Amino acid sequence: MGYLEFSYLFQGLLWTVVLTAIGFSGGIVFGAIVALMRVSKSPWLRIPAIGWIGLFQGTPLLMQLFVAYFGLPLLGFDLPAWAAVAIALTAHASAFLGEIWRGAIQAVPKGQSEAAHALGLHTRSRMIDVIAPQAFKLSLPATVGFLVQLLKGTSLAAIVGFIELARAGTIVSNQIYRPILVFGVVGAMYFAMCWPLSFYGRRLERRMSAGSAR
Incomplete structure (x- = not known):
């Protein structure tokens, strides 16, 4: 495998990183909103969040990519392939991160919220200053684990013709007829x-387990 083939794989690698970064960043923003809606006392906020989480956790990422790529143009949104894939990954990530953070928020001892309430803190201040920092720490191992899954999930973007790392590997393999070598390099990447x-995720989990055992 020569320089040109390796350079093509590296371009695919860069797109994999970019898609992961966009999907994860968008997932953080919208996942936080989903998590807050999910723990809300209002059914008008809680029920849509439950439906959103159930929809994206209950359907394959591959189907979500198809819907974003082929469905959005039917609604008048003529998007390039990378944008459609980014939207699908963002929606997918928001549902999973929202559920992870919902669990972390509800895992914070109720005494913390009650103590903050006794000190006269408003609901927003209790969430931002008391609950959220503890929930963030609790959710960090699972969040890192989901990031790994999202990174690997970008390989499904090849199904809609987008050239990321896995698709680039297929193209190079078809050109030089050395699949073992090519996909060995792709796997190493x-x-x-x-x-x-x-x-890092396992180390965080062990550290937190050791801390809670004290």
């Missing part, structure tokens, strides 16, 4: 991205 994140 995925491993180089995913393993440090997985290691």
